[in-house]
Amino acid sequence: MKTFLVALFAAVLSCAAAAQQPDFKVTLLGTGSPPPVLKRFGPAVLVQAGKETLLIDCGRGCTQRLAQAGVKLGAIDALFITHLHSDHVVGIPDLWLTGWLDSPFGTRTQPLQVWGPAGTRSMMENMQKTFQWDVDTRVADQNLSRSAAGINATEMAAGVVYERNGVRVSAIEVDHGELIKPAFGFRIDYDGRSVVISGDTRFSENLIKHAAGVDLLVHQVAMAKEELLAKSERVRTILAHHTKPPEAGTVFARAKPKLAVYYHISLQGDPTVPAPTEKDVEDATRSTYAGPLVLGEDMMVFVIGKDGVTKQ
Ligand SMILES: [Zn+2]
Numbered sequence: 001m002k003t004f005l006v007a008l009f010a011a012v013l014s015c016a017a018a019a020q021q022p023d024f025k026v027t028l029l030g031t032g033s034p035p036p037v038l039k040r041f042g043p044a045v046l047v048q049a050g051k052e053t054l055l056i057d058c059g060r061g062c063t064q065r066l067a068q069a070g071v072k073l074g075a076i077d078a079l080f081i082t083h084l085h086s087d088h089v090v091g092i093p094d095l096w097l098t099g100w101l102d103s104p105f106g107t108r109t110q111p112l113q114v115w116g117p118a119g120t121r122s123m124m125e126n127m128q129k130t131f132q133w134d135v136d137t138r139v140a141d142q143n144l145s146r147s148a149a150g151i152n153a154t155e156m157a158a159g160v161v162y163e164r165n166g167v168r169v170s171a172i173e174v175d176h177g178e179l180i181k182p183a184f185g186f187r188i189d190y191d192g193r194s195v196v197i198s199g200d201t202r203f204s205e206n207l208i209k210h211a212a213g214v215d216l217l218v219h220q221v222a223m224a225k226e227e228l229l230a231k232s233e234r235v236r237t238i239l240a241h242h243t244k245p246p247e248a249g250t251v252f253a254r255a256k257p258k259l260a261v262y263y264h265i266s267l268q269g270d271p272t273v274p275a276p277t278e279k280d281v282e283d284a285t286r287s288t289y290a291g292p293l294v295l296g297e298d299m300m301v302f303v304i305g306k307d308g309v310t311k312q
């Protein structure tokens, strides 16, 4: 009887733990863009849905943020790249090679699985050539697995690109400029819930279409003061490739996510004209959108539950 009661108690406890454990979680690992600042690391979003651990982009500092989130580098099932601009891919060699080490933070037993736009395969092949000395040496010297040191790269078109354990990843073509084609956002669906991550894009009708009614919409934003735009060709060019707050507000107002979140927050300034503040971004967004909005920060976690999205 006593044994039975202990077993019953243990079963109740494990059920309670399972009930509390969110099964669809989105962590903003990096909410920045190219500037090398400590506050916002390079763009990277961790999506944990059911049994799948997925990474969208791998910008600067992605591995440190994964460690902060308590996720082993080797535990990433698949990496999806929005486009090949360096701020979105510069963390890949670190994820790939450090994740391969047999230390507790690594332990990847399979090649790194990567999906990306045209050009991804070539980038991954060249990356392997660049680091061939390290792989050859560690295989010979530390007896590490050569097959696990590989990278399997798949170049994708728009549509469903991955389906496993009830998790579906779809690539959405977005508009990041004439010379950056294709560029993608991603939609991840699991158990009737969903998140869309914009990647880098100008105002995109196609993104609105695929984000309609999504639970969580993570969107990039870029802003500069009018004085700076008037005098800086460089800043005008940057903003012409990205979405400004009132445009992003229109995306949110039409897609109607349960929660809208900014990441890849690019606030342009120079020594004479200060960058806009986060309050400026919010105020400018409010000119077109009145719904729920969060300005993302590194390591913010969102749980997509059956009753809505909560920020942890
Ligand atoms: Zn970018």
Ligand SMILES: [Zn+2]
Pocket (backbone or CB within 6 Å): 083, 085, 176, 200
């Ligand atoms: Zn870009």
